[in-house]
Amino acid sequence: MEKMMPIGLKVLDCFKIIDETFIHSMLESQLNKIDKKIIVLDDDPTGIQTVHGISVYTDWTFETICQGLGEQNRMFFILTNSRAFTIDETTKVHREIAQNISLGAKKMEKDFLIISRGDSTLRGHYPLETQILRDEVTVATGKVYDGEIIIPFFKEGGRFTIDNIHYVKEGDRLVPTGQTEFAKDKSFGYYSSHLGDFVEEKTQGQYKRQDCIYITLEELRDVRIDEITEKLVKATNFNKIIVNAVDYIDVKVFAIAWASAVLRGKEFIFRGAAAITKVLGGILDKPLLKKEELVVEGYDRGGLIIVGSYVNKTTLQMEELRNCSYPIAFIEFNQHLALQLGGLEKEVKRVIALAEAEIINGRTVTVYTRRERLDLDTDDKDKQLKISVEISEAITRVVEDLTVQPRFIIAKGGITSSDVGTKALRVKRALVMGQIQPGIPVWMTGEESKFPGMPYIIFPGNVGEVSTLRETVESLMG
Template sequence: MTEVKPISADILRSYKAVDEKKVDETLAKALAGLNKKIVVLDDDPTGVQTVNNVSVFTNWEVETLIEGFNEENSIFFVLTNSRGLTVAQTTAAHRQMAKNIYEASKATGKDYILISRSDSTLRGHYPLEPMLLKEETEKLTGRKIDGEIMFPFFKEGGRFTINNIHYVKEGDMLTPAGLTEFAKDKSFGYSSSHIGEYCEEKSKGAFKAEDMTYISLEELRDLEIEKIAEKLAAVKDFGKVIVNAVDYVDAKVFAIAFCKAVSEGKQFIFRSAAAITKVLGGVKDKALLTKEELVEKGNANGGIVLIGSHVKKTTAQFEELKKCRFPLEFIEFRAGRVLEEGGLKDEVETVVAKAEELIKNGKTVVVFTSRDLVKLDTDDKDKILEASVAISDAVTSVIGNLKVKPNFIIAKGGITSSDVGTKALRVRRATVMGQIKPGIPVWMTGEESKFPNMPYVIFPGNVGEVTTLREAVEILMGE
């Protein structure tokens, strides 16, 4: 395994500058000629953290997908929440998704490209999900998928790929992903920071790092589009393509070469973080959202912040939130009651009663799960995941059981925010308004939801600085 160690974040400024305006013009032409719908299957709702004015659907029924295919936008998202599913559940779901996407494509006469959007810190059902999409799509279309493009770069979250090693920015340093807390995830852990070796590790040696195709930062910054397209043209047998990137311009240059390869008949599936979705979708930049755009005038109720994630960053942000310049009421949700018969149900009733009373009186409440991780007497990954989902369902139902409409909702953590959107708020289709802070998306809920046309802030567990959650709350509570 390649030896890795943290490096200074100064390296991010050391790469050759590129005329980005010229790259943008070339990319716009390339995307215009692509003529394919970009369908993003998002394993939790944070994948929309780079886009705006884009639809996200919370089911994958054929009729829903046809709606997405018929939109003017070239891209739409389907929230699968598969990071909260067991292996058996995500297997069934992805086979059904691939079939339904094919049916919707046939019904609308529009071809498509699949992006399996997952965590920028490499957690998730990999290589299972892209492999399932490949197998089913090949069976249905009769066309071979030549390769899988690995693209975990996500600038807003401080995730960079350099010399094929994926890094997580922590302060002034870049830490190899395999050395972070994310790599120790009980359900989705790994040891390799080198993306090729990560693919080899996760595929149990079915794909070898030395056989993979690597797109370097030097090739991207030298605008070697023909060379990159030729590399893509040579990929076969679902070979892995590892793309290095430290800025959006790298994703844009790659996208130009990708469009060229596709125009010449190559077929790929992406396994990516959120950045490449914005680039391939041709989504324009938008200023960060303001209180005026996010809080309904005349609603004198308080807001609610729901904190489910347990990663180190969330806990630090939670502690910082206690320094908010506006008054907040904190209510602990005792997650350990999962170990008691009927314990979670009882806890929900207690928390909802407290929260409702405070919100009605104009107070903003923070409902947080106990910071101590619940320890189960098992090493079974599916059982651990199931307990985690049971706790998340209970926490989510706090929002679902509210009879009073808060003036804003923030959900912190991937599974938590997904469940709030789909189960508690009952959203079928939302529009991504944009971001309240970099990498922190806001949905506008649909007419069908529990609270129609209400901005809903989806705050990933592992994104932002220590102060970002507090700052987001202060924006929403500001004068």
């Protein structure tokens, strides 16, 4: 495997500039010709980090899917949280979802497009999830999928694909993903930064690097829409289509070609990060949310910040939070007590008692997991995932058993924010209000939730600069 080196950020400015107004007009015209409801299956709650005014459902029953299909919006999300699932669990869930989508679409007489929204750093149950979706939908409806479009670009999080190599922004450098901490993930690790190699690695050679279809930045910046369309039209047998992108304009040009191929009868499933949902959903930019939209004036309780993510960026952001301009109480949650019988239960009660006392007195609280990961001495990925889920469930209890409503709630980390939203806050359907910072979305909770009509801030573990968490909290407390 070829050795890849980090590159400087200046490379992002080296590509041809094109007329965005013209491209946007062409894209809208093409999208309006596509009569498909876009169903986004989100493997953790952070996939809504580029959209607003969109529904997020936290179950996938036939009734819920029919409700989503019946909405006026072009798109809706279903939060599966499958990144917290074992292989068996995500297999069962995706079969059920595919069957319910197929039945719901038949009842509602609506065609559909599935986007499997995965992590922009390539972690998750891939290719398992899209393969199951393809197989089950084909059996249920006869729909034949010609290709799978892979597009992990996510500008807000600093994820870029150049010459088929996927990069993560770290400081003033772009680092190939296979050389980052994300590639060393205990459950979803990988070696390859070249997306063709990644496909070959993850499919265990079923799909080869040399057989993938590549959409280059040169083609996109030259607006060679007919040429890109012809590439897509030639896709068969669920072949993989790798899309390079360094800015939203690249995704928009590609989407025009995709729409042209669809209008010629081609069918695709997407595996991508949050950027593709914004573009295909026709979501316009919206200013970042302000304190006045998120905090009730005069409410004198403290806020609550839950930090479960272990990635290095989260740890650095949390340490920077200690420099907040406003007083914050820090309470460590010792997840290593999971190894003791009843240890987590006792820890939950201890932390709740401390947190409630601070919140009632108007002080914001940060509850954070001990920074040393609890990694089991095993190669069993499902066993490691299960202990992570047990810890997340315990952290979730801190919110679930609260007897006082905080001024605001921020949850940091994918599994953590999903469990807090669905289990602790008991949200069944939320409205995406927008973002408080780039890539950091906010739900408005429904009437059925523990705290109805409350903004809930979902802060991904791997997004933002070192100062972003502190700045977010200061904007809410100021």
